[in-house]
Amino acid sequence: MNVPTLFGLCAAALVGLGLYGVITNPQPLRKILAFNLIGNGVFLLFGAIARRGTAAGFGGDPVPHGLLITGIVVAFSATALAVALLLRLFQATGTATLADDQPTSVESDNRDPYQVAEKLGVLRRAQSPP
Amino acid sequence: MTIASALALILALLLVAIAAWTIAARQTFAAVVGFVAYGLLLSIGWVALSAIDVALTEAAIGSGLTGVLLIGAAARLRTTEAALSAERPGAPLRWLAAAASVAVAGAIAIGVLSLPDPAPTLAPAVAEHLPSIGLGNAVTAVLLAYRGIDTLLESIVVVFALIGVWSLAPDHLWGGYPGPRQYADPNGILAYLARVLPPIGIIVGLYIFWVGADLPGGKFQGATILAAMWLLAIMAGLADAPPISRTWLRILLVAGPLLFIAIGFAGALTAGAVLAYPDGYAKLLIKVIEAALVPTLTLTLALLVAGAPERTAPP
Numbered sequence A: 001m002n003v004p005t006l007f008g009l010c011a012a013a014l015v016g017l018g019l020y021g022v023i024t025n026p027q028p029l030r031k032i033l034a035f036n037l038i039g040n041g042v043f044l045l046f047g048a049i050a051r052r053g054t055a056a057g058f059g060g061d062p063v064p065h066g067l068l069i070t071g072i073v074v075a076f077s078a079t080a081l082a083v084a085l086l087l088r089l090f091q092a093t094g095t096a097t098l099a100d101d102q103p104t105s106v107e108s109d110n111r112d113p114y115q116v117a118e119k120l121g122v123l124r125r126a127q128s129p130p
Numbered sequence B: 001m002t003i004a005s006a007l008a009l010i011l012a013l014l015l016v017a018i019a020a021w022t023i024a025a026r027q028t029f030a031a032v033v034g035f036v037a038y039g040l041l042l043s044i045g046w047v048a049l050s051a052i053d054v055a056l057t058e059a060a061i062g063s064g065l066t067g068v069l070l071i072g073a074a075a076r077l078r079t080t081e082a083a084l085s086a087e088r089p090g091a092p093l094r095w096l097a098a099a100a101s102v103a104v105a106g107a108i109a110i111g112v113l114s115l116p117d118p119a120p121t122l123a124p125a126v127a128e129h130l131p132s133i134g135l136g137n138a139v140t141a142v143l144l145a146y147r148g149i150d151t152l153l154e155s156i157v158v159v160f161a162l163i164g165v166w167s168l169a170p171d172h173l174w175g176g177y178p179g180p181r182q183y184a185d186p187n188g189i190l191a192y193l194a195r196v197l198p199p200i201g202i203i204v205g206l207y208i209f210w211v212g213a214d215l216p217g218g219k220f221q222g223a224t225i226l227a228a229m230w231l232l233a234i235m236a237g238l239a240d241a242p243p244i245s246r247t248w249l250r251i252l253l254v255a256g257p258l259l260f261i262a263i264g265f266a267g268a269l270t271a272g273a274v275l276a277y278p279d280g281y282a283k284l285l286i287k288v289i290e291a292a293l294v295p296t297l298t299l300t301l302a303l304l305v306a307g308a309p310e311r312t313a314p315p
Helices: A003-024 A028-052 A062-093 A113-120 B003-024 B028-048 B052-076 B078-085 B091-113 B123-133 B138-146 B148-166 B189-211 B219-235 B247-270 B282-306
Strands: B309-311
Touching: A003 A028, A003 B003, A003 B028, A003 B091, A028 A062, A028 B003, A028 B028, A028 B052, A028 B091, A062 B052, A062 B123, A062 B138, A062 B148, A062 B282, B003 B028, B028 B052, B028 B078, B052 B078, B052 B219, B052 B282, B123 B138, B123 B282, B138 B148, B138 B282, B148 B247, B148 B282, B189 B219, B189 B282, B219 B282, B247 B282
Parallel strands: none
Antiparallel strands: none
């Protein structure tokens, strides 16, 4: 078996492992990690295909290599956004669950007493400041 | 079996084994550390596939910055782990997920084994036009000339991602400092490294950006190293990320993409197509664009790791 085929099969295994992790792991952070494994698998498959396209003195097709660099950077941005959403969920609710039967609590870090009171329904509209 | 293919086989098996560990590990922190090791092995895999530029990007961004981001999040979410692991789905769903995963992996494997021969390739087309651009590194030529539109949109996407992260700030923290303030022992090893490494790292980062025209490297890899040096100083408590309301910060964040767009549209007048370069000026314009993107990317990548504002803005 040659090297590109070997890494192609490795990529297939990574996608499979990542998919299993995304479905079964209840922790959002682990889902993000597993999603990165799927992404790595897709990238590695693309890299193996690029390696097969060796020609004109290049070690691999440079067009997929360029697209892969773009892909890795975009995957990082998406991961950073997902982690920020998760940390915000944790700050706002004190938990990081994705289960939809969890009660939503008032933001623990909200220091504006008026907003907290409004959310709790303590204040009436008539009492609102001008 | 040659030594090279034997090493590749060991590498592929290690990759799958560590990937399985990051899925199966009980503790999230252990899984994330496994993911960093896996990312470094994966960059060796890229070298085995003769994709040196991708290997540098994977080591710097895929493993390094993603690792820092996930380790930081794992540490902050540690208290939620026990409650969440109780939500683990039952055996039937897990078996169903396993069956679906095996089916998807199997379908991809069948695809890999039945790829067309000879493989399609754009390498001759790139080689044919490379002299007219004047770059020695074909991957940089692809990124900034043949597929310039991808790189332009990507440089905008990272800034959009940062705006997305910032927009998660509660109203009263808008404009404030990103993330918690970091403290470390001023005489400890972290503070020591944060003083010793950045001078070397900044040189290495700028060098990797500069040689990207002719050798493996480029703005993404160089900017990531620069961002890592800044993050190191932030984590050691020697520096602090700027409040997101700073005008200089916002100007630098959009300067790179704006210059890229300006040069791209100027190409419509001078070279007959958007994102085309006039004859003889391709290499110069590409280095100008890359040089303008380095500060933007350095700030964006570091601030994506620093996260949403969590401390109030200064008066």
